[in-house]
Each structure stands twice: as structure tokens, then as C-alpha cells.
Amino acid sequence: MTPARSADRRPARPGLLLSLASFAVLIVLLGLGTWQVRRLQWKEDLIAHRAAQIEAAPVAFPDAIEDPQGWDFRRVSARGRFLHEREQAMGAIARAGAIGAYLLTPLQLDDGRVLLVDRGWRPDKGDAPLDRPAGEVAVEGVLRDRGADRPGWMTPDNRPERGAWYWYDMAGLRRATGLDLLPVVLEASAPVNAGGSLPRAHPTQVELPNNHLQYAITWYGLAAALVAVFIAFGFRRRETSS
Structure with missing residues (x-):
């Protein structure tokens, strides 16, 4: 019997199929994270636009509404x-x-x-x-x-x-x-009442749900975890004996 050899730290080679699958999942995760970053910028711009619109001084109601979206807020x-x-x-x-x-x-x-x-x-x-x-x-x-x-x-x-x-x-x-x-x-913005209390005017909602940063961190975090697992698998300790 030959003595067992010590642990070998040479990298193991993941199979081609596993490598391709891991790469595909990594691309998807990075794409989702990048999409959420873009959504974050879009949402922040939208909130800022709403705030700027609503903070402007009131104007008389226009003679024509040709672009309703332009009058929003x-x-x-x-x-x-x-x-x-x-x-x-x-x-x-x-x-x-x-x-x-x-x-x-x-x-x-x-x-x-x-x-x-x-x-x-x-x-x-x-x-x-x-x-x-x-x-x-x-x-x-x-x-x-x-x-x-x-x-x-x-x-x-x-x-x-x-x-x-x-x-x-x-x-x-x-x-x-x-x-x-x-x-x-x-x-x-204020009650249009002759003296009664109803109906009660309510403030216009400007803020929007904005969880895109958390989503982006989640997707990028999963991508980083996938890379770490792939590297750990590739360099796992192999024990061999003869």
C-alpha cells in the first residue's frame, strides 16, 4: 500500500455544461441588476419632475389641453x-x-x-x-x-x-x-365648500414606491455569490489516494 497523498489544491476543472450554465445565469443576474439601476434613475427623475411641477406657482387653467401628460402635476x-x-x-x-x-x-x-x-x-x-x-x-x-x-x-x-x-x-x-x-x-387642494366640512380635500400623492436600489443590490449580490461559489467549486480541495 502506498501512503495517501496530502490534500491537493490544484484547481478542478468544472465541466463545460456547468460552466456554460453558470455563465448564462451570471449574465441574467447582471442584466437584472443593471435594469433595476436604470429603473432607479427613471423613478428618481419622475419624482423630481413631479415635485418641480407641483411646487411651481399656480397658473390659470389653459385654453387648450393638447398635451395632457405635459400638464400632469x-x-x-x-x-x-x-x-x-x-x-x-x-x-x-x-x-x-x-x-x-x-x-x-x-x-x-x-x-x-x-x-x-x-x-x-x-x-x-x-x-x-x-x-x-x-x-x-x-x-x-x-x-x-x-x-x-x-x-x-x-x-x-x-x-x-x-x-x-x-x-x-x-x-x-x-x-x-x-x-x-x-x-x-x-x-x-382646498375644500370648495360654502361652509360645510364635506368633502375634505386631500393632498396629491407625489411620492412613488422606489425599491429599485434594494432590488439592484439583491441581483448584483446574487451574481457575486454565484461567482464565489463557482470559484470555490473550481478550487475545492481534492483528496486522492492510491
Whole structure:
């Protein structure tokens, strides 16, 4: 019997198939990480753009909305008359233990165009009456481009026959109200009330979920772990005996 040889640290050669599979997975992981970095930059630019738009001084409502996206998050002021008989409810939102919705009321401008105004939250049930001002009113708020809204996979179906909406279907809202609504919605920054407390205006949401940095670190971390495992496998200690 010959004595067993000491551990050999010469590199073992991974098989061709394993090497190709590892390389393919590495490319995928690096690609996913890079994609998340690009998404991070896009999201940060979008948030900064929204903040700049909403922080600008309010302007008069434009004579034409040719580029709704360009007016998204712009602060404007508008004058007109509310068409309370055509109002709709948006969402199912809980506040202070009560379920309610945002009150959408068409505002007929002086030139005849009709702008949908999100006047704020009101409860589904309660004793406090809704304030519905008559005559001409002034509304200041933030414009939102709603022409391209699409529902999420968990979003309930709209119920236009009940005046209940869960996502902005502008074509459906036009049919339900019988009005040629503009493609943008004005989110009122302050209550447009004659003295009552409802509806309550709500702040426009500017921030967006931004987890792309964590995702990028995860994908790059997995890529680094794969390289480490591959190297460790290639240089694993081999014990041989004769």
C-alpha cells in the first residue's frame, strides 16, 4: 500500500455544461441588476419632475389641453359652475374608521368645457351633509393626466350604473355623465365648500414606491455569490489516494 497523498489544491476543472450554465445565469443576474439601476434613475427623475411641477406657482387653467401628460402635476386655478347632479364616487378609502370615496364633480368652465374635479373625501354613511355650492366657484388644485390610467390586477371593476369607480376610465366616465370631459382631472387642494366640512380635500400623492436600489443590490449580490461559489467549486480541495 502506498501512503495517501496530502490534500491537493490544484484547481478542478468544472465541466463545460456547468460552466456554460453558470455563465448564462451570471449574465441574467447582471442584466437584472443593471435594469433595476436604470429603473432607479427613471423613478428618481419622475419624482423630481413631479415635485418641480407641483411646487411651481399656480397658473390659470389653459385654453387648450393638447398635451395632457405635459400638464400632469401642474398647479392651476379654474372657475366655473359645479354640475352636482352628475357627480361620481372614486375608490373605497378608509379615514378615521369610516369607509368613503373621493367625490368627483364635473365643473363647467366659462367657455363650456367640462373639467372633472376631485373635491375630496366623503364618507359613505354619516349625518354630515355634503356641501354643494351653487353658482360660480373658484377651484385651485393639481391637474392629473388620467387618460392613460389602467387598472391593477387587484383593482375591482368599475360600477358605472351605481356611480362607483375604482380606477379612472375617462371614456366610461364620459358615457356615465353624458359629458365631454377633458382628459385631465383637477384634484382640489382646498375644500370648495360654502361652509360645510364635506368633502375634505386631500393632498396629491407625489411620492412613488422606489425599491429599485434594494432590488439592484439583491441581483448584483446574487451574481457575486454565484461567482464565489463557482470559484470555490473550481478550487475545492481534492483528496486522492492510491
